[in-house]
Amino acid sequence: MIDKNRKKVLTYTFSIGFLMIVVLLMNIRVQTKDNPIQAGKYDFTLSNANEFAELDITWPSVLQSFVIDEKNNHIYATQVISAPGNGIAESFGITRMSIDGKRLDSMELEFAGHGTNIGLENRNGKIYIWASYDKTNGNGALLGDWKLVYFEYKPGERYNQNSPELIELTQFRGTYYIPTIDNKNRQIVLRHGMMAYLYNLDEVIVGKKNPIGTVNVPEDLSYFQGHSVDEGILYWYSGDTNRMNYPFMVTSFDFYTGERLYQREIYIGKGASLDFIEPEGIYIYTDPITKNKALMVGIVTGPVGGRINSVYTYNFPLENYK
Known part of the structure; x- marks a missing residue:
């Protein structure tokens, strides 16, 4: 008692x-x-856009995608550098820049494809690029097959499909997967068509193929312009040239529930007298100091031969790195 x-x-x-x-x-x-800027389900609809950087990329073609090495404050961006057509594979290049867009160096991937989207992994201080790579014959003719590879970024190098530096993830052989990586959480997303699959990055490296989340992206977002992943959330960028049929849109999805979380139209350049404007590339940045998040999107404007490749940001803590 x-x-x-x-x-x-x-x-x-x-x-x-x-x-x-x-x-x-x-x-x-x-x-x-x-x-919202610290949440796993980051609400990127609450802030306005600011121009972050004009990218001094190497070749005259348009930006395709960009990723950021958050530890070293470097931007890596892809471009098509050769598009012969007639069944011959495209080649793409990668430019490394400082965080404010100033060019540092570059490398080339012969007959690799479009460079639509890449993943960046910082492993033990080395930078590895993950990409889809077209399979071709000795003359670059497409064979209708692909492989998922990663390789160490090395300035000035030019790799081809037979370069020993390319490490193939053979469990994904034969399917066109477009990667993006959340390095800090060791996760990778592989996009195939309108499906996106989330994997543990370290499991993929050792040959496993066990998705831990999936998203079936709606068909109205089919004009793909890039994707990014952060804390199990997919960020999907869509829209066509000059907004002719599809508005510029960023949509986020929860990989564990498949739920659509947030969506915003990207109004940058809308209503302006521009002959050319196209959305190209997306990245979700996490400030290594404050852990605040920022949506970053690529926008390309200007005439052929004079393209302006810009990155705009929402919520970016400019005082830390500019």
């Missing part, structure tokens, strides 16, 4: 403990819902 004084103490202790739990839960709610 519990005496009255002890019962009062237990009741008081329980009440204090319950109150602490309530406060803790309220604090968690505030951190994950009311502070």
